[in-house]
Each structure stands twice: as C-alpha cells, then as structure tokens.
Amino acid sequence: MKINGFRGRLITADHADYDTARAVWNGAVDRRPRLIARCGGSADVAAAVRFARDHDLEIAVRGGGHNVAGTAVCEDGIVIDLSAMRAVRVDPAGRTARVQGGALWGDVDHTTQAHALATTGGIVSHTGVAGLTLGGGIGFLMRAHGLTVDNLLAAEVVTAEGDVVRASADEHPDLFWALRGGGGNFGVVSSFRFALHPVGPTVLAGPIFWAADDTTEVLRFYRDFAAEAPDELGTVVRLGTVPPLPAIPAELHWRPAVAVICCYAGAVDDGERAVRALRRFGTPLVDLLAPTRYAAFQAATDDTVLHGWHYYWKSTNLAGLSDDTIAVITDHAYAARSPRSYSAMFHMGGAVARVPQDATAYAGREVAHNIIIDGVWLPAESGKHAAAETAWARRFLQALQPHRATGVYVNFLDSDDDTGRVREAYGDRTYRRLAEVKAKYDPDNAFHHNKNIGPG
Numbered sequence: 001m002k003i004n005g006f007r008g009r010l011i012t013a014d015h016a017d018y019d020t021a022r023a024v025w026n027g028a029v030d031r032r033p034r035l036i037a038r039c040g041g042s043a044d045v046a047a048a049v050r051f052a053r054d055h056d057l058e059i060a061v062r063g064g065g066h067n068v069a070g071t072a073v074c075e076d077g078i079v080i081d082l083s084a085m086r087a088v089r090v091d092p093a094g095r096t097a098r099v100q101g102g103a104l105w106g107d108v109d110h111t112t113q114a115h116a117l118a119t120t121g122g123i124v125s126h127t128g129v130a131g132l133t134l135g136g137g138i139g140f141l142m143r144a145h146g147l148t149v150d151n152l153l154a155a156e157v158v159t160a161e162g163d164v165v166r167a168s169a170d171e172h173p174d175l176f177w178a179l180r181g182g183g184g185n186f187g188v189v190s191s192f193r194f195a196l197h198p199v200g201p202t203v204l205a206g207p208i209f210w211a212a213d214d215t216t217e218v219l220r221f222y223r224d225f226a227a228e229a230p231d232e233l234g235t236v237v238r239l240g241t242v243p244p245l246p247a248i249p250a251e252l253h254w255r256p257a258v259a260v261i262c263c264y265a266g267a268v269d270d271g272e273r274a275v276r277a278l279r280r281f282g283t284p285l286v287d288l289l290a291p292t293r294y295a296a297f298q299a300a301t302d303d304t305v306l307h308g309w310h311y312y313w314k315s316t317n318l319a320g321l322s323d324d325t326i327a328v329i330t331d332h333a334y335a336a337r338s339p340r341s342y343s344a345m346f347h348m349g350g351a352v353a354r355v356p357q358d359a360t361a362y363a364g365r366e367v368a369h370n371i372i373i374d375g376v377w378l379p380a381e382s383g384k385h386a387a388a389e390t391a392w393a394r395r396f397l398q399a400l401q402p403h404r405a406t407g408v409y410v411n412f413l414d415s416d417d418d419t420g421r422v423r424e425a426y427g428d429r430t431y432r433r434l435a436e437v438k439a440k441y442d443p444d445n446a447f448h449h450n451k452n453i454g455p456g
C-alpha cells in the first residue's frame with residue numbers, strides 16, 4: 001500500500017508491529033484498522049487525510065492514545081497516528097513551547113522543567129497533549145495559570161481538505177476558538193504553541209491520606225478549605241484503596257482511604273502556609289506532602305493507571321459539596337469490587353473561572369468541582385470485574401443525579417452510553433457555535449470518530 005506524498009510508516013495487519021500499533025491505553029478497546037499511518041510531520045498528516053478522503057476511509061486520529069473511549073483507533077479505517085511526533089521545543093526567553101501533536105505530558109514537563117517553566121497539563125504523565133488540550137485541559141496548575149486551552153497561543157492544523165493552516169487569535173480565529181475545547185472535530189493538530197510560566201522545579205506537592213472511615217469529615221473540611229484556598233494551590237481528592245506505590249508505606253497498600261493530593265504552584269514556604277490547616281486535620285494515615293520535583297510529581301501516579309488495563313468511566317460536574325452530596329460520595333466511593341477502581345474530584349475555580357465563558361469552547365468554567373468515577377480492572381479479571389465495575393460506576397453517577405451541575409468534562413466521557421452526552425458537555429449555546437465552525441471546516445464530518453459535533 002502506498003500514500004502519495006507520505007514519508008512516514010504505514011502499518012497494516014500483516015506487520016509484526018500491528019497489534020502494538022493498534023493498542024490504545026484502554027485495553028478493553030480492541031479495534032482493527034485497515035491501515036495505521038504513522039506520520040513524521042504535518043506533510044504526512046496532510047497526505048494521510050487526503051488519502052483517507054479520496055478512498056472514503058473512516059478516520060481516527062491518535063495523539064497519546066489515552067482517551068478512555070478509544071476513539072484514537074477505528075475498525076477497518078485509517079488511523080492517522082501522531083505518536084512518532086513528540087518533539088517539544090522551548091523558547092525560555094519568550095516563555096513559550098512548541099509541542100508536536102503526538103507528545104505526552106511527560107515530554108512537555110521534562111523539557112519545560114529544564115528551564116523551571118511549565119504549563120497546565122494533566123495529572124498523569126503518559127496522557128497525550130493533543131486530546132487533552134483540545135478538550136480543555138484540567139490539572140494542578142489550572143487555578144493559577146488557567147486551563148491548558150487558556151495557555152494555547154496557536155496551533156498548526158491539517159484541515160479536512162488536507163490543507164495546513166495556522167489557527168491563533170489573528171489567523172482563523174473561529175477555528176482557534178473551536179479548538180480550545182471542541183475536541184478533534186475540526187482538523188488534525190500537528191503542533192501546538194503554549195505559554196509557559198515559572199514553576200518549580202521544586203514545588204510543595206503530594207498526597208495526604210486519611211482512613212476511609214473519616215471520609216465524611218475530611219470532605220466537609222475540604223469543602224471549606226478548598227473554597228478559601230489560594231489560586232496557587234491545586235488539589236484533587238482521590239477516593240479508593242491506597243495504591244501500592246513504593247513511596248507509600250507498604251502496610252497501607254490496598255487499604256480504603258481518601259487522599260487530598262496537593263500541588264502548590266509557588267514558593268515552597270508559601271505552600272507550607274497554604275496547606276497547614278489541611279495537614280493538621282484529623283489523624284492522617286500518612287502525609288506525603290513535601291518539596292518535590294514538579295516533573296516527578298506529575299508522574300507519581302502513572303503506575304496506578306497503566307496501559308492495557310481495562311477501564312470504564314463515568315463523570316459529572318457537581319453543583320457543590322453539600323452534606324448530602326458528600327453522603328452520596330462516601331456511600332458509593334468504596335463500593336467498587338476491584339481494588340484498582342477509584343474516583344477523583346478536581347477542584348476547579350481560580351484562573352479557570354476568570355476567563356469569560358465565550359472566550360473558548362470549554363464549557364463549565366463556573367463549576368467548582370467535578371468528579372470522575374473510574375472502574376479499573378486487569379484484563380485477566382474481566383470475567384470477575386467488568387460487569388460489576390461498570391454497574392458500580394453507573395450506580396454512583398445515578399446516585400449523584402440530584403447533586404449534579406449541568407455539564408460534564410468532554411474528555412471524561414466514555415463510549416457507548418456516553419455518546420449522547422456530547423451536547424450536555426457543551427450546553428446548547430456553545431454546541432451550536434461549535435456546529436457552525438464544524439460546518440465551515442469539516443462540512444462532510446470526515447472527523448467524526450470522536451466526541452462528535454455534527455455540522456450545523
């Protein structure tokens with residue numbers, strides 16, 4: 001097989017690497033594309049898009065391959081695979097980074113931290129930059145520095161016609177608006193340019209764990225603590241069993257516990273003051289909050305969500321952390337059967353909430369907390385856990401129904417029973433505007449193997 005103008009690598013079912021190349025992070029996803037076009041740059045991406053259009057092939061676009069719904073791989077079509085495009089180039093004086101469309105957050109943190117700079121990325125370092133950015137991008141630095149999309153300065157995009165264009169505030173501003181939250185609907189992004197901020201390289205970061213029995217009190221305290229927290233303090237609450245990581249005392253491994261994971265994006269001394277009340281609350285099982293290299297902290301939980309395990313997710317924005325909401329969370333969080341399943345609650349606000357709602361396509365800037373419920377099991381445990389973890393996640397979300405704020409973070413949507421929630425993720429107004437941009441840049445909906453926004 002040959003693609004005109006394509007200099008990357010073509011991988012078909014008869015290649016030794018085919019099974020590795022078609023695998024995505026969620027091992028429960030098992031699709032067999034006809035062709036994987038592993039691109040070396042935007043010219044290859046353009047050639048692959050044109051080839052797919054000419055041959056009427058289903059298109060999947062792969063950045064980091066991390067999306068739980070597995071949209072980076074399709075059945076019997078072409079995967080436009082950017083996984084070999086991971087270069088990151090930093091301009092330390094201008095405080096910007098140019099990042100290729102297949103890079104992972106670990107690549108970005110590694111390179112930018114050499115200059116004690118960073119931008120808001122995800123909380124697991126093997127997550128892809130592209131998919132995360134295009135959905136909005138939430139992480140520990142967002143309250144201080146905004147969402148990932150708030151730091152996006154420009155993108156190089158291969159359109160559905162196979163043209164290479166630049167999107168920024170001055171060039172194709174409608175496309176630039178849509179890329180900042182609207183997902184992979186509008187083209188293939190071959191590179192991003194991000195604003196960077198001074199961060200670390202040493203920051204005060206890490207988790208504090210309390211026993212699961214203390215969850216109600218911890219969450220009530222956390223509600224008030226988070227509401228008063230300075231923007232520099234990013235926190236994520238994790239509920240589940242204690243992961244068996246080397247940094248955590250072995251006697252705590254697999255014990256049900258609630259953790260508040262912190263990262264202070266400022267001077268360590270200021271961070272110590274900001275977290276003082278939290279670390280004094282109740283009787284923690286262990287307090288691992290300490291001065292840490294930011295890049296190492298960002299990779300600290302990588303091994304708790306490994307590639308190839310099976311995953312099923314549910315998520316929603318929360319209206320707040322009322323006592324009733326906390327009661328539902330406490331009742332359901334530890335009811336999973338698989339010890340690897342967990343839930344995580346992100347504290348939003350700060351700089352995220354200060355950007356006007358219509359400045360980007362990311363919806364839900366006013367939300368203070370969202371929650372993600374992650375069913376996780378090993379491939380060999382599917383018989384034992386798949387149905388039970390799926391049912392647990394659905395039940396948990398159902399119980400949260402009266403406590404939900406409208407909306408859900410689009411990047412936390414799973415497949416199948418979440419397909420109908422894309423409009424919910426954006427709300428009607430933003431969705432309509434996205435559909436108009438879609439109609440202009442991809443009227444045939446060539447890029448539909450994603451959280452799809454149809455041309456309106």
Ligand SMILES: Cc1cc2nc3c(=O)[nH]c(=O)nc-3n(C[C@H](O)[C@H](O)[C@H](O)COP(=O)(O)OP(=O)(O)OC[C@H]3O[C@@H](n4cnc5c(N)ncnc54)[C@H](O)[C@@H]3O)c2cc1C
Pocket residue numbers: 025060061062063064065066067068070071072082101102121122123124127128129130131132133134135136137138139183184185187188189190305411412449450451
């Ligand atoms: C363990 C884990 C932790 C996570 N933590 C966070 C977090 O802290 N914050 C957060 O915001 N999100 C987080 N996420 C969600 C994450 O944002 C999404 O899974 C996202 O889709 C990952 O991006 P990716 O490039 O790896 O995706 P992929 O699976 O490669 O792609 C997903 C979709 O994105 C689009 N896409 C990918 N690359 C491109 C490209 N170059 N051009 C155009 N479209 C493209 C395509 O539509 C594709 O179907 C996490 C996910 C996981 C699995």
